Amino acid sequence: MIKVLVVGAGAVGAFYGSLLAKAGAEVSVVCRSDYAEVKRHGFSIDSQPLGRWNFTPAQVLKDVADFEGAADYILLCTKVVPGLDRAALIAPAVAENTAIVFIQNGVEIEQEMQDAFPDNEVISGLAFICCNRVSPGNIVHLAYGRLALGNLPNGVSRKTAQLCELFNQSGIKCNAGENIVTGRWQKCVWNAPFNPLSVLSGGLLTLDILQAQEVFVRGIMQEVCAIAAACGHPLSENTVNINIENTYAMPPYKTSMLLDYENGQPMETEVILGNAVRAAQRVGIAVPHMESVYALMKLRELKLGSPS
Amino acid sequence: MIKVLVVGAGAVGAFYGSLLAKAGAEVSVVCRSDYAEVKRHGFSIDSQPLGRWNFTPAQVLKDVADFEGAADYILLCTKVVPGLDRAALIAPAVAENTAIVFIQNGVEIEQEMQDAFPDNEVISGLAFICCNRVSPGNIVHLAYGRLALGNLPNGVSRKTAQLCELFNQSGIKCNAGENIVTGRWQKCVWNAPFNPLSVLSGGLLTLDILQAQEVFVRGIMQEVCAIAAACGHPLSENTVNINIENTYAMPPYKTSMLLDYENGQPMETEVILGNAVRAAQRVGIAVPHMESVYALMKLRELKLGSPS
Numbered sequence: 326m327i328k329v330l331v332v333g334a335g336a337v338g339a340f341y342g343s344l345l346a347k348a349g350a351e352v353s354v355v356c357r358s359d360y361a362e363v364k365r366h367g368f369s370i371d372s373q374p375l376g377r378w379n380f381t382p383a384q385v386l387k388d389v390a391d392f393e394g395a396a397d398y399i400l401l402c403t404k405v406v407p408g409l410d411r412a413a414l415i416a417p418a419v420a421e422n423t424a425i426v427f428i429q430n431g432v433e434i435e436q437e438m439q440d441a442f443p444d445n446e447v448i449s450g451l452a453f454i455c456c457n458r459v460s461p462g463n464i465v466h467l468a469y470g471r472l473a474l475g476n477l478p479n480g481v482s483r484k485t486a487q488l489c490e491l492f493n494q495s496g497i498k499c500n501a502g503e504n505i506v507t508g509r510w511q512k513c514v515w516n517a518p519f520n521p522l523s524v525l526s527g528g529l530l531t532l533d534i535l536q537a538q539e540v541f542v543r544g545i546m547q548e549v550c551a552i553a554a555a556c557g558h559p560l561s562e563n564t565v566n567i568n569i570e571n572t573y574a575m576p577p578y579k580t581s582m583l584l585d586y587e588n589g590q591p592m593e594t595e596v597i598l599g600n601a602v603r604a605a606q607r608v609g610i611a612v613p614h615m616e617s618v619y620a621l622m623k624l625r626e627l628k629l630g631s632p633s
Numbered sequence: 634m635i636k637v638l639v640v641g642a643g644a645v646g647a648f649y650g651s652l653l654a655k656a657g658a659e660v661s662v663v664c665r666s667d668y669a670e671v672k673r674h675g676f677s678i679d680s681q682p683l684g685r686w687n688f689t690p691a692q693v694l695k696d697v698a699d700f701e702g703a704a705d706y707i708l709l710c711t712k713v714v715p716g717l718d719r720a721a722l723i724a725p726a727v728a729e730n731t732a733i734v735f736i737q738n739g740v741e742i743e744q745e746m747q748d749a750f751p752d753n754e755v756i757s758g759l760a761f762i763c764c765n766r767v768s769p770g771n772i773v774h775l776a777y778g779r780l781a782l783g784n785l786p787n788g789v790s791r792k793t794a795q796l797c798e799l800f801n802q803s804g805i806k807c808n809a810g811e812n813i814v815t816g817r818w819q820k821c822v823w824n825a826p827f828n829p830l831s832v833l834s835g836g837l838l839t840l841d842i843l844q845a846q847e848v849f850v851r852g853i854m855q856e857v858c859a860i861a862a863a864c865g866h867p868l869s870e871n872t873v874n875i876n877i878e879n880t881y882a883m884p885p886y887k888t889s890m891l892l893d894y895e896n897g898q899p900m901e902t903e904v905i906l907g908n909a910v911r912a913a914q915r916v917g918i919a920v921p922h923m924e925s926v927y928a929l930m931k932l933r934e935l936k937l938g939s940p941s
Binding site: 522526527534537614620621623624627 | 830833834835836837841842845846848849852921922924925926928929931932933935936937939
C-alpha cells in the first residue's frame with residue numbers, strides 16, 4: 326500500500342490528502358493548530374463538485390518526527406512564509422525512497438528543497454483550487470481543483486506518474502508536465518497582481534480590481550512574463566490575455582492573501598512578489614510596477630507588526 | 634483698509650486669514666461646516682511658534698454670495714477634490730480688482746483659475762505648514778508656516794508683494810517668487826510619495842515609510858522631477874536628496890492625506906497624483922512607480938466608496 330504523509334494539513338493539504346486516501350493510499354497527516362479536533366474526528370470534506378466525505382488519516386501527528394514507517398510521498402502543503410524552514414520541517418520523515426512533493430505557492434522555491442534532499446526525488450506541485458478551512462477539521466471545496474505536477478529540475482518520473490494517476494482516479498484532474506518550473510511562473514502571472522492588490526485596496530474582490538485597473542493589472546502580468554522569459558521559462562504570448570479573460574469569467578473572488586490578511590495570518594508576500602522581484606534584479610529586468618506593489622506590501626506588513 | 638475674503642476656513646484658511654487680520658487687514662470668512670461656532674465665537678488660534686490669539690472675522694458667511702463689499706484678495710483654501718468647482722465657488726465674490734489667491738495642494742491646478750478669471754490677477758500660493766483644526770473654531774499650529782506666493786503665469790505683481798509683506802509683518806515667512814509653478818512641482822516631490830504611502834501602508838508615519846522604503850520613495854521623487862523638467866519646470870539637481878534629508882530630520886509625521894483618510898474625508902489623490910501622472914502621459918515620460926501608487930489609491934477609494 327502506498328504510504329503518504331501530508332505536512333501542513335490546512336485546506337489544501339487535507340483536501341488533496343483525502344483524495345489520495347479515497348484512491349486507496351494510506352494517508353497520515355501532521356497538523357498543528359487543529360490537532361485535537363482532527364485526532365478525534367478526522368476531516369470532513371464538503372466539495373461542491375465531488376460531494377461530501379470523511380477522511381480518517383492513518384496517523385494524526387503533531388510533529389513530523391512522530392511519523393511511524395517510511396513514506397512513499399511527503400506532501401508539503403504549508404504556506405511559504407518567512408521563518409518557516411520547509412526542509413527542516415519535513416526532514417525527520419524523509420526516508421531513502423521518499424518522494425518529496427510540495428504543493429505550495431510562489432516562484433523560485435524549488436532550489437531550497439533540491440539542495441536539502443539531493444538524493445530524493447523532488448516533485449513540484451501547483452494547485453488551481455478554491456477551498457477553505459471553515460473550522461477545525463472542516464474543509465469546504467468551492468470550485469476548481471486541478472493539480473499540475475512535475476519533477477525537479479524537470480521531467481516526469483514513474484513515481485510522479487503514479488501520484489498523478491491516483492489523483493485522477495479520485496476525481497480531480499492532475500497533469501504531469503515536463504516543465505513544472507514554467508508552470509510556477511505561469512501561476513505567478515495571476516497571483517502577482519491579484520493577491521497584493523486585494524490586500525492593498527483594503528479588501529476588493531478580483532473582478533472589482535480588474536474592472537477598475539485592468540491596465541495596471543496587465544502591467545504587472547507583463548512584468549512577470551518578462552522575468553519568466555529572462556529566467557529561461559518563456560510563457561506563451563497570449564498568457565496575459567488569457568489570464569485577463571479568465572478573471573472576467575470567474576465569479577468575484579477573495580484571494581488567499583486577502584483571507585490571510587483578514588484573519589491576521591502571515592501573507593505569502595515574499596514568495597509571490599519578493600522572489601519574483603529578486604529574480605528580476607538578478608537577470609537585469611526592470612519591473613517597476615511589481616517593485617512598487619512589493620514595497621507597499623512591505624510597508625503594510627510593517628504597519629501590521631507595529632504596536633498601534 | 635485691505636479687504637480679504639477667505640473661502641474654505643479650515644485649518645490653513647483660518648490660520649493665514651488670522652495672520653492678515655493681525656497685520657491690519659479686514660478679513661471675512663466663508664466656512665460651511667463650522668459656521669455656527671465661528672459666527673458666535675470666531676476662531677481661537679493656538680500656535681506653538683507664535684503664541685495664542687483670537688480671530689474675529691469681519692463677516693462670517695455660509696455662502697460666498699453673501700459677502701458684502703469688494704474684496705482686494707480672495708484666499709481660496711479648500712481642499713482640491715473631485716466634485717468641487719473651485720472657480721464657481723468663489724465667482725460670486727470676484728470683483729473687478731479682486732486678486733484671486735489659491736493656497737492649495739496639487740499640480741496643474743492653475744489653468745482652471747486663469748481660464749475662469751482672465752481679467753483678474755491670479756496668485757498661486759504654497760503653504761509649508763503643519764496645522765490642524767482640532768474642533769470647530771479651534772486651530773492648532775504645530776510647526777513651520779512658510780508661504781510661497783507668485784503670480785500666474787509667472788512674476789510678482791505689486792499686489793502679491795503687498796500680500797507677502799502683510800504676512801511677513803504678522804510673524805511668518807512669506808516669499809514671493811518668479812516661478813511659482815515650479816514651486817508647486819517642488820512641493821509635489823514630497824507629497825507624491827508620502828501622502829499616498831501613509832494611506833496605503835495602513836497608517837505609517839513619514840519616518841517609518843522612509844526608513845523602510847527609501848529606494849521606493851526616491852523612485853517616486855525622481856519621477857516627479859522628470860515630469861517637472863519635461864513640463865518646463867526643472868528642479869534643482871539635489872532636490873531628491875534634500876527632501877530625503879529633511880524628512881529624516883523632521884519629527885515622524887502623519888500626512889494630511891492620512892488624516893483625511895482616518896477622518897473619512899475625501900483625499901487629494903487626483904491633484905497630487907492623478908494630475909502628475911496625466912502630465913507625464915501628455916509629455917511622454919514613463920512614471921511606473923507613480924502609476925502604480927495612483928492605481929492603488931484609486932482601488933482604495935473604490936473600496937471606501939463600496940457598500941461593505
